[in-house]
Amino acid sequence: MSKFVIFIDSTGDLTTEQRKNSNIEFVRMLVNWTDKEKNFHETYADLDWSEMTPTQYYNLMRDGSVIMTSQVTEQEFDLKFIPHLEKGEDILYICCSSALSASGALGERLAKEKYSKSFPKCKIRVVDALNSGMGQGMMALDAAKLRDEGKSLEEVAEFVEKNRLSYNQTATVEDLNTLAKHGRVKASTAFFGNIFGVKPIIISDAKGNNFAVEKAKGRRNALLRIVAVAKERSTELTEGTVYVTEADAKPEDIELLVSQLKLAGFKNIIPQKMGPILSASCGPATIGLFYRGKEETRIGE
Numbered sequence: 001m002s003k004f005v006i007f008i009d010s011t012g013d014l015t016t017e018q019r020k021n022s023n024i025e026f027v028r029m030l031v032n033w034t035d036k037e038k039n040f041h042e043t044y045a046d047l048d049w050s051e052m053t054p055t056q057y058y059n060l061m062r063d064g065s066v067i068m069t070s071q072v073t074e075q076e077f078d079l080k081f082i083p084h085l086e087k088g089e090d091i092l093y094i095c096c097s098s099a100l101s102a103s104g105a106l107g108e109r110l111a112k113e114k115y116s117k118s119f120p121k122c123k124i125r126v127v128d129a130l131n132s133g134m135g136q137g138m139m140a141l142d143a144a145k146l147r148d149e150g151k152s153l154e155e156v157a158e159f160v161e162k163n164r165l166s167y168n169q170t171a172t173v174e175d176l177n178t179l180a181k182h183g184r185v186k187a188s189t190a191f192f193g194n195i196f197g198v199k200p201i202i203i204s205d206a207k208g209n210n211f212a213v214e215k216a217k218g219r220r221n222a223l224l225r226i227v228a229v230a231k232e233r234s235t236e237l238t239e240g241t242v243y244v245t246e247a248d249a250k251p252e253d254i255e256l257l258v259s260q261l262k263l264a265g266f267k268n269i270i271p272q273k274m275g276p277i278l279s280a281s282c283g284p285a286t287i288g289l290f291y292r293g294k295e296e297t298r299i300g301e
Contacts, residue, residue: 031069234291
């Protein structure tokens with residue numbers, strides 16, 4: 001078995017069990033918010049949900065708190081990377097899209113300017129996922145399989161870089177308010193969209209940006225549409241996996257999606273919670289589908 005460690009970051013959305021089973025680690029981003037009493041809070045965006053439950057976190061947003069996010073710090077990279085480098089282990093870091101976070105750029109700079117001097121025999125490869133959420137997480141899971149089959153660090157990194165645009169994201173949100181607060185859509189668009197019940201269909205485009213490619217009228221139509229898009233784009237209907245990630249969506253919404261995915265021909269359907277970074281940017285009740293499919297060539301405007 002090749003000796004290198006695979007890292008994601010807080011946008012990778014792999015569960016504790018998924019990371020444990022595949023021997024994947026993560027570096028933490030940060031989140032902060034101000035509560036109703038005007039108290040400021042900052043904590044790590046923890047994929048293990050050790051500080052609060054997902055529902056408690058989502059309810060902060062429902063209660064009016066705007067949760068802001070920030071990149072992985074140098075101290076966090078030191079804390080997580082150095083123990084492995086001291087053991088002589090190489091590192092593959094599959095980072096959040098460079099269009100959404102500077103975490104990968106910092107990790108690459110530290111690898112070249114800092115860790116290479118202290119640990120000259122160790123290799124660190126940083127691969128821009130050009131995606132986030134379970135798209136990024138799926139890349140790490142596939143990378144772990146290749147590593148455990150004996151592929152080298154360079155071979156695995158090359159696989160991820162070559163195939164990263166085939167990890168598709170198709171998502172929709174309950175309302176446009178959170179996207180507007182994070183600058184993802186214009187406030188005027190959010191206002192009129194919420195009035196008329198417009199729900200965007202969001203992809204991760206070829207440059208790694210989240211981009212609304214079309215609109216649906218009403219929640220149910222949006223859910224049906226993201227299933228239809230997934231069926232159109234999937235290249236692994238019967239043998240692949242589709243992840244249904246949700247930020248505390250209604251049970252009936254999840255049941256509708258799962259039933260429609262089964263009707264569409266998907267065999268391996270895994271529902272799970274959306275992580276702290278994506279849900280902070282998109283808002284409660286956001287639902288996304290992640291699956292292997294046609295290579296993404298669209299670029300948002």
